[in-house]
Amino acid sequence: xxxxxxxxAMTYTQVCEEVRTMCGVRKEMPITLKWIDDEGDPCTISxxxxxxxxxxxxxxxxxxxxxxxxxxxxxxKPGMPCPGEDMLICFEVAVLYxxxxxxxxxx
Amino acid sequence: xxTSVFLxxxxxxxxxxxxxxxxxxxxxxxxxxxxxxxxxxxxxxMIGYADVHGDLLPINNDENFSKAVSTAHPLLRIFIQRQGTxxxxxxxxxxxxxxxQFFLALFVFSRCMFLPHIVR
Numbered sequence: 001x002x003x004x005x006x007x008x009a010m011t012y013t014q015v016c017e018e019v020r021t022m023c024g025v026r027k028e029m030p031i032t033l034k035w036i037d038d039e040g041d042p043c044t045i046s047x048x049x050x051x052x053x054x055x056x057x058x059x060x061x062x063x064x065x066x067x068x069x070x071x072x073x074x075x076x077k078p079g080m081p082c083p084g085e086d087m088l089i090c091f092e093v094a095v096l097y098x099x100x101x102x103x104x105x106x107x
Numbered sequence: 108x109x110t111s112v113f114l115x116x117x118x119x120x121x122x123x124x125x126x127x128x129x130x131x132x133x134x135x136x137x138x139x140x141x142x143x144x145x146x147x148x149x150x151x152x153m154i155g156y157a158d159v160h161g162d163l164l165p166i167n168n169d170e171n172f173s174k175a176v177s178t179a180h181p182l183l184r185i186f187i188q189r190q191g192t193x194x195x196x197x198x199x200x201x202x203x204x205x206x207x208q209f210f211l212a213l214f215v216f217s218r219c220m221f222l223p224h225i226v227r
Contacts, residue, residue, distance in 0.1 A: 037114075037121075037123060039114065039182070041114065041116075041121040041123075042121060043114075043121045043122060043123045044120060044121065044122050046144075047124075047144060049124040049125075050122060050123065050124050050144075052124070052125075053112070053123050053124045053125055054123075056125065075120065078117065078118070078120060078145055078146045078147050079117045079118025079119060079120050079145075079147075080118060080119055080120070081119045081120075
């Protein structure tokens with residue numbers, strides 16, 4: 001999900017609640033939040049300090065928005081990707097690529 | 108506040124946060140933080156970072172932790188590996204997806220985009 005106009009005062013707990021509401025994920029279901037940083041790495045957010053880092057990078061260029069990947073799951077073990085993570089991100093990249101290509105043709 | 112950014116990698120899991128460059132804290136606190144944040148509190152791990160020459164150097168005391176922080180410009184990549192695996196080595200970058208998966212997804216999505224035109 002692409003989020004803009006973020007309230008940078010939101011806490012990690014508040015962001016999780018907001019994401020659950022927007023994505024229709026029940027409270028008892030686990031979720032994992034990740035964002036792609038300026039190095040191209042998918043960084044997990046599961047604490048306030050990690051959220052603040054994502055906000056800090058976002059606030060450098062608010063127009064670009066903060067792209068959050070939301071997984072209705074957690075990794076099977078620490079160090080592993082979320083189930084389905086590779087294809088999901090692959091799909092999102094394909095969507096973005098196709099959208100940009102279509103838009104470019106129209107110009 | 109001058110910040111240094113720690114980018115931690117454990118397997119396919121990346122985590123990132125900022126610290127005060129002038130007060131990064133002691134190694135013990137940093138170690139406990141890493142264990143907590145990555146949820147690997149019961150594991151024995153080795154921690155290292157890549158210096159400017161690309162050599163992987165260990166972080167296991169206050170001195171080399173402080174040295175590592177001083178090399179952050181402002182990002183410091185830190186690698187975490189389980190002890191008992193081979194000696195500390197730079198992990199192969201784990202791609203999120205392969206090129207073939209990307210083209211498969213592109214093909215599927217582009218077909219979906221054309222469907223409304225066919226129906227009309």
